[in-house]
Amino acid sequence: MPAGRKRLRCDSSVRAESSPGTLAVSGPSLRDRNELPSPTTASPVGTQSSCASYRTHKNRMFQHYSVFNSKEEALEHPYPDMNKEEWTRVCDLFASEEFQRRSAINKENRAKLKIVHTSGARSFQRARALLKNPESDEISPALFYKKMHTNKDGMWTSEDARENFEKMEALQLQHESEGKSYTEVEIFAEVLGTKAGYVRGLGRSVRSVGSSSSVSSVDLSRRLEEARLQIEEMRARQLEYEALLVKRSDMEQMMQEHL
Numbered sequence: 001m002p003a004g005r006k007r008l009r010c011d012s013s014v015r016a017e018s019s020p021g022t023l024a025v026s027g028p029s030l031r032d033r034n035e036l037p038s039p040t041t042a043s044p045v046g047t048q049s050s051c052a053s054y055r056t057h058k059n060r061m062f063q064h065y066s067v068f069n070s071k072e073e074a075l076e077h078p079y080p081d082m083n084k085e086e087w088t089r090v091c092d093l094f095a096s097e098e099f100q101r102r103s104a105i106n107k108e109n110r111a112k113l114k115i116v117h118t119s120g121a122r123s124f125q126r127a128r129a130l131l132k133n134p135e136s137d138e139i140s141p142a143l144f145y146k147k148m149h150t151n152k153d154g155m156w157t158s159e160d161a162r163e164n165f166e167k168m169e170a171l172q173l174q175h176e177s178e179g180k181s182y183t184e185v186e187i188f189a190e191v192l193g194t195k196a197g198y199v200r201g202l203g204r205s206v207r208s209v210g211s212s213s214s215v216s217s218v219d220l221s222r223r224l225e226e227a228r229l230q231i232e233e234m235r236a237r238q239l240e241y242e243a244l245l246v247k248r249s250d251m252e253q254m255m256q257e258h259l
Helices: 047-066 071-075 084-095 097-111 124-131 141-148 159-177 184-192 212-257
Strands: 006-011 014-018 022-024 035-037
Touching: 047 084, 071 084, 084 097, 141 159, 141 184, 159 184
Parallel strands: none
Antiparallel strands: 006 014, 014 022, 022 035
C-alpha cells in the first residue's frame, strides 16, 4: 500500500482505503476494479465517520444506478460530478455477481427486522441534532425514539417500536416522580439493552455505560459528535459556494471571450 494511506475496516467483508480523491473497497472477488470516488466533503476524522461517509456516498450512487433498467443505460447517465471513466468503474461494481449476491442477502436480512427506523442513511446523532428543541437544545429520549420510528403520517413502523416508546415514556415519568435525574443513554440502555458494547437505538458512536461519571463522558462525546457534524455541514456548504464562484468566473470569462 502506498505511504500516506490509511486502511479503514468498516465490516468483515469490506475494506476501505482513503486517499485525497478516492475511497476503495474490496471483497473476495472484487479486487482491481472497485475503487469508488469518495464524497468531496469526506473528512478523515476517524474510522467510524469515514466508514459512514463511504456507505452514504455508495448508497447514493447505487440509488442513481438503480433508476435505470440496465448497466448499459446507466452508463449513459453518469452520477453528478463524476467523469465517465469513474462511473464505468462504479457500474462494473454494481453489476458484478458478488455485489448482486450481497445485495440480495442484505435485502433478506432487512426483511427480517422487527423494528425499522425512519432516518434512512442519516446517523442517529445527526437526526437528534435536527430534531432537538432549538430553545432548550434538548429532546427527550422517548420523543426522539418516537420521531425515529414513525412515518410522516404518524404511524408506527411496528408494534414493537410503539411498545418500546411506551416503556421509555413510563420510565421517564417514574424517574421524574421520584425526583431522579436521567440521561438519554440510561433510558435507551434500560429499555432496549446493549449490543457489542453500544446502546441500541443510538447508533454505534454511543457506548454502554456503568456509572454516572461514564454517563457524563458519553453525553459529552455525543455533543462533540453533533458539533463535528455541524462543522462538516458548514464545510460542505462552503465548498458548494466556492464551486459556484468558480463556475460564475468561468462563465464571465467565456462571455468576455465572445465579445
